[in-house]
Amino acid sequence: MSSNTPAIAVESLCKAYDIYQSPAHRFLGLLRGNRNTVKECFTAISDVSFTVDKGEVVGIVGRNGCGKSTLLQLITGILKPTSGLVTLHGRVSAILELGAGFNPDATGRENIFINGAILGLSADAIEDRIAGIIDFADIGAFLDRPVKLYSSGMYVRLAFAIAISIEPDILIIDEALSVGDAAFQRKCFTRIENLKKNGTTILFVSHSETTVVELCDRAILLNEGEKICEGRPKFVMGLYNRILNANEASLPETLLAIRAEAVSIYEQRHDHDNGAANTSQDSSTDFHDPNLVPQSTITYESHGATIGNAQLHNTKGSEVNILQRGESYVFSYEVRFTKPLHNVRFSFLVKTIRGIEVGGIASNTETLMNSDFAAGTVVTVSFPFKCLLTSDQYFLNAGVLAMVNGEEIFAHRVLDLYTFNVQPVERDTITGVVDFGVQEAVSITYHDQKHLK
Incomplete structure (x- = not known):
């Protein structure tokens, strides 16, 4: 070729x-x-x-x-x-529909030979490769059981191990x-x-x-x-x-x-x-998609405050919902007070698409110029932050807390108020949800040869 x-x-x-x-x-x-x-x-x-x-x-x-x-x-x-x-x-090797090419009544070991033959391998060639296939699939005793008893994960393990064994x-x-x-x-x-x-x-x-x-x-x-x-x-x-x-x-x-x-x-x-x-x-990269809106918003009953007009801006002041890791942004929302509230705090929380809480903050009344608000007051609350999240979709929750009858309650709370995507980074080495800024450096300490095994 x-x-x-x-x-x-x-x-x-x-x-x-x-x-x-x-x-x-x-x-x-x-x-x-x-x-x-x-x-x-x-x-x-x-x-x-x-x-x-x-x-x-x-x-x-x-x-x-x-x-x-x-x-x-x-x-x-x-x-x-x-x-x-x-x-x-x-030479082509393919893994298509789950279980495709498998005989459900044959064992995993038998299916290795069946699939190998389909892929053009001789019995001797399969014998030469079978140890590597078994090791990669790592399905234990199920290897000698009918594949109709396999979970979807076991199907894929065996199928992938066979597909790559022919060195396509x-x-x-x-x-x-x-x-x-x-x-x-x-x-x-x-x-x-x-x-x-x-x-x-x-x-x-x-x-x-x-x-x-x-x-x-x-x-x-x-x-x-x-x-x-x-x-x-x-x-x-x-x-x-x-x-x-x-x-x-x-x-x-x-x-x-x-x-x-x-x-x-x-x-x-x-x-x-x-x-x-x-x-x-x-x-x-700095992009606002008008179609990217949460479909799972839950608004709780108001107890003297109402949250609305949520926005996310980049440092240039443009509204965005497609974020880049490492860049700075400001999340803001508007709060309208319908009755007097005291010792008010404002919060926001970032959650993954699976509902895992990644992080957020609730303001401290001591850091606010004023924590008491009269009925009819309208304020905009802003939370500057740096995006340290890996590529995925995330949701922003917002809440207004206040002291009522000696107890702190949510005067208003909205779940999945705003959503955004974080763009992937090419050749990314970061795993998990948060980029901790770990430097790719290796420290090696040499020891006396007698201490090495």
Whole structure:
């Protein structure tokens, strides 16, 4: 294969399904080729074209039902395209639907030989690899039990271990890595990095923004079977988030804007050198997405105060809800007092999408110029902070506390008042939720040889 020949070439690929009025009409249609029995035609993939170079890692992203899995099945030959062409150069290994290619009544060990044969390995070749497969899968005694007894995580462990054992030229993965536990996912990502370094071409579907940005050289965005755009992962994931947060009414307009922006970036990339193109794609970092609004807001009963008009601004004063790690921001909200309140404190709290409390603050009455407020008073409360969060979606809660009859209560409280996303960092090494600013430095202390084991 020439160095200029892509490992994967997809040309004008289409996949359409005929939807029949009834099973009987389907039978007649297949028997006689009668198109009159077709009620409608559903297009799962529409005129999709792209190439993947040898050694490149490409992520395919999009909403559920956009055609990602269908596209991978067309590329691997499981499905036959309605039109278009797929060309592959090299040995292909794929992990698609959970449990695909497994005999549920056979044991895990037996399925290693079954799958190995499907992938083109001889019995001797499988024997040479089986120890490594068993070690990587790490499913213990379940190896010799029927796979129909396996959990989804065990399926993925075994499937991934078999798929990488053949040392493929092309590895295709359909969202399988999201099923395993954290330790196994980390082991898989390490192996993927090694495959990438060794020149393996990798194409995979993922909903994980961090995974796509960290692993991929490029990303492709699909929506309703169409390729919306392709480009640098960070840029494409930003567009993907805009689609995710758009409601049905605003989605057509959002898609038009995204297509226009993608065309603009494409033109700039061809008019400028790579450095200029990279800068243009990063220009969307301080960004406000009007469709990114919380759908889970809970407003508690008011006891003399009402919270509203929440905003998040960057240092330039622009409202944003797409944040960058390490940058400074100000979260503010308005409080309207409907009756006199004393010893008032204001609070805010950041929570993850899973409801875990990350951090926040409740003001101290001693630091306020005034902690007593008369009815009719309206104030704006501001909380400057530095974003030290890793890539994900977060929610902001707000509260007003006051002393009533000798007891501190919430005069008003709103959960999930505001939401924001933190942009991923390319080649990120930070794990967890918070960046503690740990420096990547290694300190080595040498000891006498007799103390070393």
